[in-house]
Amino acid sequence: MSIKETRSTALDVAGTFSDRPLFFDGSLDEGLFLVRPKGGDDVVGMSGVFDEVMKGLYYGTKESVGCAVEMVKRNMVGLEEFRFFYGYYGWEKEQLKDEIRFGYWTVAACSPSVIDLRSVGSVGLWEKVLGLMGRRKVR
Template sequence: MIGCHMSSSSPSDEDRPSLNSDWRSFRAKLVARQQQLLRPVEEPSSVVDPDKAADNPPPITIGDKWAHIIHEPEKGCLLIATEKLDGVHIFERTVILLLATGPIGPSGIILNRPSLMSIKETRSTAMDVEGTFSNRPLFFGGPLEDGLFLVSPKDGDGVQKSGLFEEVMKGLYYGTRESVGCAAEMVKRDMIELEDFRFFDGYCGWEREQLRDEIRSGYWTVAACSPNVLGLESVGSIGLWEEVLGLMRRRKVW
């Protein structure tokens, strides 16, 4: 097992870009503002002074849960399967969380493929250490072989400062089989609860330009969303695809 050094601060904290500012919410407000400006006037007979409208813009509200289309894939975005993938068993009506967009190529995990089997029942030893996670459900993450997990701790300070896991969006992190031993150690130290984890068998991956080509061909809709859309209670939910599409329809992005 890889040694776990869980100090009170990470030596690379100053070099790592912070997500605490929640820039995605800021962007969502800009999208909402754009939509307000593009919205047709409900009463054509009324006269609107553009100078006054600019000086006194209406308040921006985005709600507790939101999702909107973006045009380029980014870390922490969602890939929503379109009707062009209907009939493709693995990807039909899937919601994929993009974990990385590095030089090797994008990678992510399917969020809405439920499993009725635990790690112990699938006899998957890669994502278990001394039985710590043996009773946790194991979800299907994609066709490529590997083990990954998501963790969303109620108190994220310890997880963030440990530097052991990669932050995908505010409050949501992912780890690999290389870091699962450290995750088990943090559970034993009561730093994270077992319920804060979701484990995945397999993942999705693309070559550098492959994903962009699939998006241009209309196989995927790319979306940004609020962190609570991806609450761990939503992982494995077959209704997640419908929920995200419903949130996007409330505010179409032009």
């Protein structure tokens, strides 16, 4: 489903991102996006607008989507370098630590190369990461 099909005004400033796929996640907040700039210049990081998740991967919200539009219009970042989400899940720090300790979650190292924002195939990110990790015994 695309942003245009959901009629989300939070992520579709001036129609720039209207044809980008929209991924559905948790019930918190309306709009969130990831951007992974390709190329050597880290214009996204230097902008100071987006928060860095890990080296080379940033996230933005509906409040910063206007800046993202400007970067696309100025050819600083390509449309394919964005992935948009409708909602997300969140935990308090200690809550997440406890859930990991009790075995509810499997923690994996990650890198921006694993999170390919340009591909939207039949295999989701979760399946891709689990495939890279191999079989794990569930406690």
